[in-house]
Amino acid sequence: MDKALYIAMTGAKHNMMAQTNHANNMANLSTDGFRADFAQARSMPVYYGDGHPTRAFALTESPATDFSPGPMKQTGRDLDIAIQGDGFIAVQAPDGTEAYTRAGSLSIDPNGILRNSAGLAVMGNDGPIALPALQKMEIGIDGTLSIVAQGQGPEAMVEIDRIKLVNPDLQNMTKGEDGLFRQIVGGDAFPDAAVTVVSGSLEGSNVNAIHEFTQILSLSRQYEMQLKLMSTVKENSEHSARLLQIS
Secondary structure (H helix, E strand, C coil): CHHHHHHHHHHHHHHHHHHHHHHHHHHCCCCCCCCCECCEEEEEEECCCCCCCCEEEEEEECCCECCCCCCEEECCCCCEEEEECCCEEEEECCCCCEEEECCCECEECCCCEEECCCCCEEEECCEECECCCEEEEEECCCCEEEEEECCCCHHHCEEEEECCEECCCHHHEEECCCCCEEECCCCCCCECCCCEEEECEEECCCCCHHHHHHHHHHHHHHHHHHHHHHHHHHHHHHHHHHHHHHC
């Protein structure tokens, strides 16, 4: 009895964890550049040292991220960029390390630092991009930043820096709890001149709302099934106890 109860209990627990994964995907349905997380379940043997394992438990895990592209949407805003095809924008994470994102809604803070929608500094050729006072800026297809300094005319446009665009091996990428991507091994990724961007556009989330919703419903039914199994095991245990008392 305890074997079935243990499996049902861990199954119910991890059904809830899987629902959390899919709920997070749903919550980021409109988050620019978001990449959905996969979820999978499997059984794992329980080892108590030497001997044959007689118990198993259910395990839910997020083994990978869906790197398929999201829909492109035009905004007409000069500081909005979307990566064409593969690649990432390098940003400075809150802990000071380099991380990568597809979110390309940029802005300039009062100190002249170019930041993304999450407030993270965008990396350039020599670290975070710092801009002088300007009245116009254009972002080239290769991430080059061209500006017209404050008080100058259009003919005075000059290149000042270049957004660091990278295209690391996706098998070597991991997604953190902050939604940023990092290389598992190898440190910071190298710039890749083949990565290009489209100015005046943003890439939307690649979450499939219908898929996520149906998965949440399916997991909810599975959770109810696990609870019913736990209740059945309890009833069987009570019946067994009464039979032993009679004998």
